[in-house]
Amino acid sequence: MSMRKTAAERQAEIILTALRLAHERGPERVSADAIAKLIGVSQPAVFRHFPTKQALWMAIAEWIGEALERIWQRAVSGDAPALLRLRELLRQHLMFIEATPAIPAILFSRELHSQNGALRAFFVSRVQRLGQLLGGLLQEAAREGAIPPRTDTAVAARMLLSLVPGVMLRWSLQGREFDLVAEGMALLELALQGLAPTEAAGR
Amino acid sequence: MSMRKTAAERQAEIILTALRLAHERGPERVSADAIAKLIGVSQPAVFRHFPTKQALWMAIAEWIGEALERIWQRAVSGDAPALLRLRELLRQHLMFIEATPAIPAILFSRELHSQNGALRAFFVSRVQRLGQLLGGLLQEAAREGAIPPRTDTAVAARMLLSLVPGVMLRWSLQGREFDLVAEGMALLELALQGLAPTEAAGR
DNA sequence: TATATAAGTTAGTTATCAATAACTAACAAA
């Protein structure tokens, strides 16, 4: 009957269960009690591994942040043309979100927006990090001649940085009834047309 | 000491106070008790005017929906070129959101995303309504020759429909430290460049 | 194999929430 686990195992279990709950019932319903019941321990056991609820949210955020960083790094480092790498980065990014549906729920949650300042700061830093990566790829694309050299890559990066969460929000609001990756990539292509050097080179 | 008000007055007062609380403390903290304390009545008085909490949220949503509809109508109906009316519509839309900062808080709230199905359905219908108006303006613009006639106006409308909440989310996440209207309009211009008939006609 | 320690338990506390029951005071119209 003794199903004791190491702290590291239990912490991972708690984080994954919290992600599941955040998606299924909403971030607000991620309670220590709900997690405990799902993994088969008592409610205070959760607080043994995370001293406060806020600490648990930070651990969840870091889990997401590390996963995203791996995805971004893999896409950025490559020798394909910059615009292709940018497409691939956003495609992988959207695929990860589709596979981890708790992310929109957490990103849009009040836990983030009004309650937990540290959590918000962490996500802001991740958004800015993505902005830097996109900006860098756009600058490379400008040097490669794939987009006009006069393009304001900072504004263009911020446009993509708005487009991605925007389509996520619509996806979340409409009950995930359209294909997030397909829709996101379609909107990306349309946005990139505006940066194409000539009418014909939109491809 | 008797500060009795008519039901209509009290209902309006409750809705406006709820909007204020949704912004200041987050939609989750919009409790009957908090509202009651702010307007100087007892907590059950709130439930006299709205039978359930959900009914209050629906009334809040309808208040927002009606305000937006007025703004959209004013911008759509006019005789300026369609693309100018589209810019004006989105500018007025963003100005209203800047003046009513509870809207992003509610739009991203769990109240909307996981809890209150009727509320979510209402906001989805409002988003679709905006999509129709934008799509209509883009079709007009295509007929006027302001954008290429082959443009897929439905996809373009959905791009704008993602861009707007996306910039709202970034604004909200970053603690409203940039100018929502200026940033939104800058991103809109960049997005419209992609639809411009020729390189030179980007203006 | 003893034992320290880390992983867990039971049994609480305090706070906040939506909602209801039972009642009262203001008011408008017949």
Add this chain to the structure above:
DNA sequence: TTTGTTAGTTATTGATAACTAACTTATATA
């Protein structure tokens, strides 16, 4: 001036939340 309606009250309930104190047991290793 009576009478029905409506806006309000106080008091309470039942859930659910985060968190804590005090105690117990599994397990790795000296």
